[in-house]
Ligand code: 4AD
């Protein structure tokens with residue numbers, strides 16, 4: 001059986017066709033707009049009510065699932081080239097109009113989040129999820145074409161070395177009555193793995209091990225962070241793409257990240273035109289409700305093309321601090337966190353100022369102070385900055401975080417000692433520096449932030465099927 005997407009492209013020659021789908025609307029007891037998820041567009045199915053039982057037609061309600069069979073003919077009406085003259089109608093399942101939440105009218109995003117199991121039946125969510133799927137395909141395609149191997153990093157991890165945030169514990173212990181050590185602490189030796197384990201915050205450390213044998217690898221999997229940050233850019237469960245490359249320095253890393261982002265965006269501009277046009281219109285309508293000053297200067301597709309066609313600005317953290325120190329919002333004390341000295345961690349208000357106001361283009365910041373970055377980043381000659389890089393995007397802020405890794409055993413040992421990290425915990429990671437160590441680099445890209453940028457959605461909860469956020473794990 002064909003999908004609606006294919007039927008809409010056929011030339012109507014009264015051929016008999018069959019199609020399944022869900023009813024969007026049923027007008028005048030005659031016109032069914034049917035959608036099967038294959039495309040934004042519905043196919044119009046025309047029923048002659050004299051040929052059908054009234055009781056059967058009553059079941060053709062918005063939300064019902066149907067199979068129709070009939071002739072594909074040129075449409076008499078406006079708005080579509082072809083339609084189906086229905087000769088057979090089968091109801092898979094009707095939908096009660098009194099209670100079906102997704103009626104054909106505008107629903108708020110908040111309302112739809114509470115109906116996450118049904119929201120994909122709206123045009124907006126179907127479009128977002130099709131773009132998400134295409135982007136994810138483009139990610140795999142990009143890496144495959146560039147000599148990378150897809151590596152599955154473990155989701156349950158025994159190390160918290162990354163320090164990327166709070167972790168979710170994995171345990172089979174009886175929480176009401178856990179085994180205790182002599183000191184009265186929970187005895188994790190008795191736990192399933194014989195030690196404390198958590199859900200992973202990043203597959204990087206394991207990817208490094210694999211890069212040092214396969215050369216170029218990437219992970220693309222679920223990632224968990226128990227940060228209590230209720231923002232429009234944070235999820236407790238999100239998908240991260242983490243390439244890791246042997247023999248790449250920071251410049252190679254930045255080149256790859258920029259090329260990768262451009263290439264996957266180019267893919268969806270080429271393959272998801274219909275959905276992106278729809279999302280662009282949706283965004284324009286939304287923007288109209290905002291004050292002039294807050295409206296975006298570029299439409300969604302222009303924004304995507306802008307990123308694809310322009311070089312990202314690359315500046316050091318030190319240069320960024322100078323710009324921020326002398327910026328208007330800093331001088332007028334408009335920033336919530338004022339930039340006073342070198343070493344300050346950048347907040348999202350600073351990142352957004354650089355990208356949206358100052359450069360008006362994606363920015364790669366690199367060579368950050370060692371103090372505000374993770375232990376594994378390679379120390380520069382100056383002894384105080386590390387070979388880190390973050391990519392900042394308009395409307396999103398940080399979309400990528402990466403670095404050249406510290407490949408020198410002595411420097412790494414010194415670093416973890418200062419940070420008070422237990423050397424024993426990292427024994428295998430340190431082994432990678434003992435046996436055949438080499439310059440290597442990698443980065444992590446938050447997939448949902450990329451989908452947010454690609455679809456223009458303001459809230460990260462609306463670009464993942466079933467969002468997990470503090471106090472919210474329904475479905
Ligand atoms: O900057 P982060 O914490 O970097 C790492 O985890 C490194 N191990 C990556 C690497 O070098 N292999 O996270 C990387 C990206 C961020 O830039 C952001 O896009 C996304 O992951 N991210 C989140 N996305 C959604 N919700 C959250 N809570 C996120 N935390 C990070």
Ligand code: MG
Pocket residue numbers: 390398400401
């Ligand atoms: Mg980061």
